[in-house]
Amino acid sequence: VELWLHDLSIDSATRVAGALMIFIGSLLGAILGVALISADVGEILTGQLDSSDGVADVNGMVNTALEDNTTGGDPVEGVKVSILDSDELEIGHDFTDSGGRFSVEDVPRRASTLLVDHPENVTVRILLIPGDHAQISITLTPGDGLYESDMTGESHLAESVLIGTTIAGLTLLAGIAGMVGGLEAYRGDHYRRTWWLSFFGLWSRGMLFIGPMFILLGMGMTHLARDQFTDHTED
Known part of the structure; x- marks a missing residue:
């Protein structure tokens, strides 16, 4: 098992696959954010x-x-x-x-x-x-x-609409952050930046658990391939 994990950690395909999963999971979240912003929040609430x-x-x-x-x-x-x-x-x-x-x-x-x-x-x-x-x-x-x-x-409708719009905006931003994290993982230059952007992408909640699941799997794969990042050094 250790040999197999070692082979995965040095294979660039592992990092690329992780980057792709992070990007797809975050994309689902960004789509959710756009859908929430595009919706008539007032109509949904009332x-x-x-x-x-x-x-x-x-x-x-x-x-x-x-x-x-x-x-x-x-x-x-x-x-x-x-x-x-x-x-x-x-x-x-x-x-x-x-x-x-x-x-x-x-x-x-x-x-x-x-x-x-x-x-x-x-x-x-x-x-x-x-x-x-x-x-x-x-x-x-x-x-x-x-x-x-x-x-x-x-009426608290205006406040409710504001809260709903804010949540939608944050969802979109989280999705975009995760997508950038996926691109960073693909480039393989900045490991910590990739990790934090992917972490923010988790909050985009694309398709409830499907998007976060993709992101978590991608983060796991990029962590396994962390030595491939140019700025990463072993402690």
């Missing part, structure tokens, strides 16, 4: 935004208010949920189903008001931007009066 015509669905649920922490909290069927524009004109509505759920489809993505005016209950008015919230929970409270809420500043 699952409802139609960027082509600037509309979104408003989804949610209507429940009764809790009373003494023992009763209430039940879904309410047949409640009309309306969406009003800035001129207080209705631009869409829906009635809750048996599970209290509602969905007002294709609402323009601009400041709107969600209105729930149900008999013998407090009227609910919520200012929102359609598409900024995956689900809106509404509580029906017995009585008169008006409950108002402003949800236009509560």
Whole structure:
């Protein structure tokens, strides 16, 4: 076995094969990064935004208010949920189903008001931007009066999109670093540079485990052939 490993370590084909595996594994990661950047991150996160015509669905649920922490909290069927524009004109509505759920489809993505005016209950008015919230929970409270809420500043969609884009960018950069590491291994000049670039390439996560597996195998082969690098000296 030692003789076989020695033969592999001095054979340039070992280093070239390792370089190729590092390059392919990192390329898969770079492709993943490009795919993530090219995707509409906002649409992926909300699952409802139609960027082509600037509309979104408003989804949610209507429940009764809790009373003494023992009763209430039940879904309410047949409640009309309306969406009003800035001129207080209705631009869409829906009635809750048996599970209290509602969905007002294709609402323009601009400041709107969600209105729930149900008999013998407090009227609910919520200012929102359609598409900024995956689900809106509404509580029906017995009585008169008006409950108002402003949800236009509560969305974390922008932060989520930024995080997703950052991860996609880092994935692409890691893939590129690994590809450069593969080229360095092929040249056989700088062993430590090859190792570190290949290590960064592991974080590109190409095809989940397939890309990193290729990179690890390639790193193992280049380590075996480390004496072929011009800057490597045995300790």
